[in-house]
Amino acid sequence: MALLFFLFWMVLNGKVTWETAAFGAAVCALAMTFACRACGWSLDREKRLYAAAPRIIGYLGVLLWEILKANLKTFRTVWGRGPDPVVRTIRTGLVTRMGKMALANSITLTPGTITLNCRGNELTVHCLTAEMAEGLDENIFEAKLKRIEAVLHG
Numbered sequence: 001m002a003l004l005f006f007l008f009w010m011v012l013n014g015k016v017t018w019e020t021a022a023f024g025a026a027v028c029a030l031a032m033t034f035a036c037r038a039c040g041w042s043l044d045r046e047k048r049l050y051a052a053a054p055r056i057i058g059y060l061g062v063l064l065w066e067i068l069k070a071n072l073k074t075f076r077t078v079w080g081r082g083p084d085p086v087v088r089t090i091r092t093g094l095v096t097r098m099g100k101m102a103l104a105n106s107i108t109l110t111p112g113t114i115t116l117n118c119r120g121n122e123l124t125v126h127c128l129t130a131e132m133a134e135g136l137d138e139n140i141f142e143a144k145l146k147r148i149e150a151v152l153h154g
Contacts, residue, residue, distance in 0.1 A: 001032065001035060001041065001046055001049065002028050002029075002031075002032045002046065003050075005027075005028040005031050005032065006024055006025065006028045009024035009027060009028060010024060048151060048152050049152070051151050052148050052151040052152050055144065055147050055148050055151060056148060058144065059141075059144040059145065059148060062140055062141070062144055063106055063109065063141070066106075066110055066140065066141070067109055067110055067111065070110040070111045070112050070113070070132070071111045073111075073112060073129075073131070073132065074111040074112040074128060077112065077128055077129055078128075084129055084130060085126060085127065085128060085129075086126075086127045086129065086130050086132075086133040087116070087124065087125070087126050087127070088124075088125050088127060088133045088136055089122050089123070089124045089125075090122070090123050090125060090136050090137065090139075091121050091122055092121050092122075092123060092142055093121070093142065093146065094121075094142060094145055094146060094149060095149060095153075096149055096153060099145045099146075099148070099149045100118055100121075100123075101118070102141075102145055103123065103139075103141055103142055103145055104118045104123055106141045107123070107125055107136070107139070107141070112127060112128035112129065112132045113125055113126065113127050113128070113132055113136075114126045
């Protein structure tokens with residue numbers, strides 16, 4: 001997070017000088033001190049976040065690809081024949097609330113699907129077509145999120 005604070009500082013400043021970098025490092029150190037004391041952040045969590053960064057970036061790539069594919073399917077469905085909506089409940093093996101929330105939001109971000117409810121290990125999803133509902137059983141999001149959970153939460 002300290003590195004992200006620093007990069008954000010440099011981007012907002014708009015110029016790279018020794019003074020800007022030194023002042024930015026001091027501001028980032030203060031921000032990290034605040035995050036550690038007030039928000040329960042720790043250097044161990046920071047290390048795990050950096051270790052999970054490649055998996056998180058990979059997940060975001062998969063998410064964008066799935067959104068693009070779903071946009072095309074949704075376009076064809078809406079402009080072709082009328083949709084036959086389906087509501088399906090799926091079970092997830094994710095253990096953290098953050099993982100379940102990320103899965104629910106990823107499903108909702110994918111056009112043609114909306115997560116209606118998330119209770120325990122079950123998500124209720126509204127799908128524009130039965131074909132989209134079938135894809136929920138083998139969704140790639142959950143596998144990627146499990147790998148991220150494994151790094152972040154041991």
